[in-house]
Amino acid sequence: VLLYLHIPFCDSKCHYCAFVSSTHHHHLRDAYTEALLQDLARSLQSAPAIETLYIGGGTPSTLPLSHFERIFSLLEPHLKKCREITIEANPTATKEWLEGMSRFADRISFGVQSFDEEKLRFLGRSHTPRQAIEAVETAAKAGFRRISIDLIYECAVDSVELLGRDIDTALALPIEHISAYSLTIEEGTAFARQPQRRKEDERLAAFVRERIGKRFLQYEASNYGEPSLHNLGYWKLRPYIGVGCGAVGFDGRRRLYAPERIEAYIKDPHVRTVETLSNADLRTEKIFLGLRSCVGVEAGLVDAKKAQILIEAQKLTQKGGRLYATDYFLADELALFLL
Numbered sequence: 001v002l003l004y005l006h007i008p009f010c011d012s013k014c015h016y017c018a019f020v021s022s023t024h025h026h027h028l029r030d031a032y033t034e035a036l037l038q039d040l041a042r043s044l045q046s047a048p049a050i051e052t053l054y055i056g057g058g059t060p061s062t063l064p065l066s067h068f069e070r071i072f073s074l075l076e077p078h079l080k081k082c083r084e085i086t087i088e089a090n091p092t093a094t095k096e097w098l099e100g101m102s103r104f105a106d107r108i109s110f111g112v113q114s115f116d117e118e119k120l121r122f123l124g125r126s127h128t129p130r131q132a133i134e135a136v137e138t139a140a141k142a143g144f145r146r147i148s149i150d151l152i153y154e155c156a157v158d159s160v161e162l163l164g165r166d167i168d169t170a171l172a173l174p175i176e177h178i179s180a181y182s183l184t185i186e187e188g189t190a191f192a193r194q195p196q197r198r199k200e201d202e203r204l205a206a207f208v209r210e211r212i213g214k215r216f217l218q219y220e221a222s223n224y225g226e227p228s229l230h231n232l233g234y235w236k237l238r239p240y241i242g243v244g245c246g247a248v249g250f251d252g253r254r255r256l257y258a259p260e261r262i263e264a265y266i267k268d269p270h271v272r273t274v275e276t277l278s279n280a281d282l283r284t285e286k287i288f289l290g291l292r293s294c295v296g297v298e299a300g301l302v303d304a305k306k307a308q309i310l311i312e313a314q315k316l317t318q319k320g321g322r323l324y325a326t327d328y329f330l331a332d333e334l335a336l337f338l339l
């Protein structure tokens with residue numbers, strides 16, 4: 001099974017971000033860790049071995065090492081067959097924290113977003129370009145062999161020159177993976193009141209893909225390089241356990257949602273809101289997730305005539321009974337046509 005752990009604390013709130021995270025609950029970190037341990041212990045009772053573990057947020061690097069020591073001592077017996085342990089971190093993570101975490105995790109993903117000072121301010125990031133570069137270098141020295149960074153593009157301040165500099169700076173670092181996300185305007189964020197902060201521009205998107213593609217293979221609409229096994233599991237619609245406030249789990253048929261409010265989660269970490277997916281929902285999910293990535297879609301799931309039209313238009317390829325989008329950026333449109 002795949003396991004996701006959520007750490008809902010951030011030092012500051014970025015203008016674009018709608019993730020479950022809070023900047024004013026740091027005093028609850030001890031109580032939160034206790035609740036997380038209880039939730040984890042119960043969730044793992046009936047679970048087979050963990051295949052991949054992903055610790056995300058929020059900002060996991062806001063939680064002290066001593067808390068992770070407790071979490072990992074509980075997890076250890078379940079990790080014997082684990083193939084990948086990823087931790088997310090902000091570039092403000094300290095050297096001590098990175099060195100300590102390298103004992104537990106083998107993959108680290110930094111939310112860099114950009115190496116341009118003005119763009120970082122525009123996004124409301126709390127770190128400088130230098131901190132981002134140093135964080136990656138420190139993680140490499142600490143022993144992380146698998147390092148990924150997140151970048152954001154299609155912002156009002158973007159140009160081919162700026163993005164070219166961002167990508168070239170990234171590619172000069174000891175990384176094996178880049179997630180490049182097109183900025184989305186999310187409800188409830190500072191940017192929701194300023195939608196002009198996003199600049200939709202196919203040219204920029206094509207440029208980003210081409211420039212990163214010089215080094216790394218695109219294997220999903222926003223992902224390049226050595227694939228994350230955990231994320232591949234999501235796109236294959238494998239079952240996953242979600243532990244922590246705002247975490248989502250999936251048992252193959254039902255989605256299980258943990259409470260989003262930190263206080264509510266601490267009060268009772270075992271509560272889940274359940275959403276049962278119909279066969280039609282599962283088919284839709286498989287088509288959307290599969291076409292966005294190298295996972296592809298079982299040909300039998302879609303209408304053969306419609307698929308043939310897209311194959312002839314060279315928008316789909318067929319290999320070994322599966323269909324793959326030739327351009328992952330167009331996956332949603334293809335999926336809508338095939339549904």
Ligand SMILES: C[S@@+](CC[C@H](N)C(=O)[O-])C[C@H]1O[C@@H](n2cnc3c(N)ncnc32)[C@H](O)[C@@H]1O
Binds near residue numbers: 091110
């Ligand atoms: C949980 S954060 C990563 C770790 C850490 N919190 C940080 O930001 O450094 C997940 C990533 O999602 C991306 N993201 C979040 N909101 C987004 C949005 N509205 N549009 C595009 N990308 C977004 C960012 O690249 C961010 O690094």
Ligand code: SF4
Binds near residue numbers: 009017019
């Ligand atoms: S992008 Fe990361 S650091 Fe910024 S608010 Fe979201 S979770 Fe926190």
